[in-house]
Amino acid sequence: MTGEQITFLVVALATLGSALMVVTTRNLIHAALWLIATLFSVAVIFALLSASFLAVVQVVVYIGAIAILFIFAVMLTRKDMRDQSPQLNKNWWAGALLAVLTFGGLYALLQGWSGLSRTVADIPSGFDAVAELGTELTSFTGYVLPFEVASVLLVAALVGAVYVAFNPRSGNIRK
Amino acid sequence: MNFWNDPLKVAADWLLGIFTGWGMPEIAAQILIGFLGILLLITILMVLDIFLVWIERKVVSRFQDRIGPNRVGPFGLIQPFADIIKLLIKEDITPGGADKVVYNIAPMLSMMSVLILWAVVPIAPKMLGVDLNIGALYIIAAGAIGTLSIIMAGWSSNNKFAMIGAFRQVAVMISFEVPMLTMLLIPTIFARSMGMGAITEAQDIWYVFLAPLAALIFLIAAIAELGRAPFDMAEGESELVSGYNIEYSGMKFGMFYAGELLHAFTFGGFWSILFFGGYRFFGLELVNPLLAIAVLVFKAMLGYWIIMWVKYTLLRIRIDHMLAFNWKFLTPLAFALLMVTAFMNALLANTPSWLYISGMFLSNVILAWVALEVARSYSRKEREKVEMPKPVVEAAHH
Numbered sequence: 251m252t253g254e255q256i257t258f259l260v261v262a263l264a265t266l267g268s269a270l271m272v273v274t275t276r277n278l279i280h281a282a283l284w285l286i287a288t289l290f291s292v293a294v295i296f297a298l299l300s301a302s303f304l305a306v307v308q309v310v311v312y313i314g315a316i317a318i319l320f321i322f323a324v325m326l327t328r329k330d331m332r333d334q335s336p337q338l339n340k341n342w343w344a345g346a347l348l349a350v351l352t353f354g355g356l357y358a359l360l361q362g363w364s365g366l367s368r369t370v371a372d373i374p375s376g377f378d379a380v381a382e383l384g385t386e387l388t389s390f391t392g393y394v395l396p397f398e399v400a401s402v403l404l405v406a407a408l409v410g411a412v413y414v415a416f417n418p419r420s421g422n423i424r425k
Numbered sequence: 426m427n428f429w430n431d432p433l434k435v436a437a438d439w440l441l442g443i444f445t446g447w448g449m450p451e452i453a454a455q456i457l458i459g460f461l462g463i464l465l466l467i468t469i470l471m472v473l474d475i476f477l478v479w480i481e482r483k484v485v486s487r488f489q490d491r492i493g494p495n496r497v498g499p500f501g502l503i504q505p506f507a508d509i510i511k512l513l514i515k516e517d518i519t520p521g522g523a524d525k526v527v528y529n530i531a532p533m534l535s536m537m538s539v540l541i542l543w544a545v546v547p548i549a550p551k552m553l554g555v556d557l558n559i560g561a562l563y564i565i566a567a568g569a570i571g572t573l574s575i576i577m578a579g580w581s582s583n584n585k586f587a588m589i590g591a592f593r594q595v596a597v598m599i600s601f602e603v604p605m606l607t608m609l610l611i612p613t614i615f616a617r618s619m620g621m622g623a624i625t626e627a628q629d630i631w632y633v634f635l636a637p638l639a640a641l642i643f644l645i646a647a648i649a650e651l652g653r654a655p656f657d658m659a660e661g662e663s664e665l666v667s668g669y670n671i672e673y674s675g676m677k678f679g680m681f682y683a684g685e686l687l688h689a690f691t692f693g694g695f696w697s698i699l700f701f702g703g704y705r706f707f708g709l710e711l712v713n714p715l716l717a718i719a720v721l722v723f724k725a726m727l728g729y730w731i732i733m734w735v736k737y738t739l740l741r742i743r744i745d746h747m748l749a750f751n752w753k754f755l756t757p758l759a760f761a762l763l764m765v766t767a768f769m770n771a772l773l774a775n776t777p778s779w780l781y782i783s784g785m786f787l788s789n790v791i792l793a794w795v796a797l798e799v800a801r802s803y804s805r806k807e808r809e810k811v812e813m814p815k816p817v818v819e820a821a822h823h
């Protein structure tokens with residue numbers, strides 16, 4: 251077993267273990283912190299795959315923004331910040347069924363996939379993945395249209411959020 | 426290879442020879458040497474951090490017309506060691522109802538978020554931890570971990586002042602991250618790389634001359650990110666006692682404190698790397714790597730001194746004013762500057778360098794002037810509204 255495989259196994263175990271803790275811990279803040287551990291482990295997996303841009307973006311977006319907002323939401327909506335919420339609601343069987351079906355489906359799908367047995371080609375030295383990604387996202391032969399559509403979607407979400415939160419009566423009208 | 430021309434490389438080769446001589450496989454020896462390098466860098470930084478305490482206390486005392494520490498050792502130089510001994514032998518208190526694990530992890534994360542920044546700092550030509558081609562994003566990612574440490578400290582302390590302080594600090598940090606990240610993109614446009622090493626190497630002319638406004642906005646965002654005055658409402662001693670670290674005692678508090686000082690120094694370093702040429706100073710860096718390190722430390726100290734100057738001169742801003750300042754002024758200005766810079770860069774790409782530089786400089790100055798005019802007319806309108814006589818009769822009806 252190579253060092254890379256050992257590292258991957260350790261990181262994968264950490265990812266799965268902390269993901270399990272997210273859904274089993276009874277304290278909501280602890281769940282959010284375990285989620286951060288999970289997301290960080292995923293960033294490490296990206297780094298192991300030489301996708302440094304994705305690794306750093308994973309940390310910036312998921313840990314720096316989304317997970318922090320999760321913690322904020324929990325802290326602002328709960329009366330007691332250390333309350334113990336029930337782990338299951340009455341739809342638990344549907345969730346479990348969906349999870350088993352998804353896992354089974356993915357397993358069946360990946361059985362017939364040739365990519366699992368293929369070895370990865372070495373990245374040539376001097377290959378700048380970030381520059382490559384940037385060119386692809388802005389060139390007309392590349393992915394400029396999906397990229398712009400995603401930007402428009404995000405702007406629309408932003409404007410929508412402002413519109414929902416904006417109260418015209420107490421907004422900019424002085425009393 | 427001469428030792429004085431590349432001391433780290435020579436030391437690494439020497440160690441590699443010794444380790445492989447002991448029968449260690451080469452890959453293991455390389456990893457071990459890597460770890461030793463990290464240990465060396467962190468040790469140097471922590472020792473520097475001890476003296477930063479002395480520097481900070483000495484500078485603040487001069488700003489406040491005092492003498493500062495001068496009793497222990499020459500010029501009070503031994504004072505920080507006395508401080509450390511005091512912190513170490515203090516009683517370690519964990520408040521009742523605190524979340525012990527999170528409470529103890531938070532100071533470590535706080536220190537870590539500063540130390541990992543140094544992985545991408547080019548301290549001399551070809552002397553940097555990792556030449557990450559996404560160095561600019563990496564800085565923001567490390568800041569995310571700092572934010573996390575503060576919210577963990579505030580929540581786990583089981584203290585409402587700590588909680589409010591953490592809320593404020595995190596609100597400030599995630600808001601000022603936006604202009605900061607935008608300003609990191611401006612040297613990226615000039616250097617055509619996000620790597621800190623490449624940005625330093627590309628600065629034949631310091632970027633502060635190309636983008637003075639960007640340098641200023643970056644400094645403001647960095648000070649807010651540090652949570653220093655005038656953006657220190659997280660600590661707000663008159664209202665929150667000390668904010669998120671109120672319950673911490675002994676060396677755990679020391680970790681937050683030392684982390685903050687080193688963070689300020691580090692951001693002084695990044696400011697100099699991004700806008701003042703980093704270790705470059707008229708070819709001095711090519712003479713000897715040690716001289717390059719000295720240049721970088723000098724520039725970083727200058728940046729740190731400016732941050733201290735601002736901290737001990739200005740008063741605290743109210744939290745809503747600060748967030749309004751960020752979202753309604755600084756962020757739009759940063760976006761406008763980014764667009765103008767990208768446009769000018771495309772427009773002047775094939776022109777001689779004097780035209781490129783003066784075009785960039787002028788566009789910065791004009792944008793700054795427009796922004797100030799907009800801010801001035803807005804504040805005039807606000808002032809008129811306040812000065813307007815209040816309709817007393819109408820108010821009586823309610």
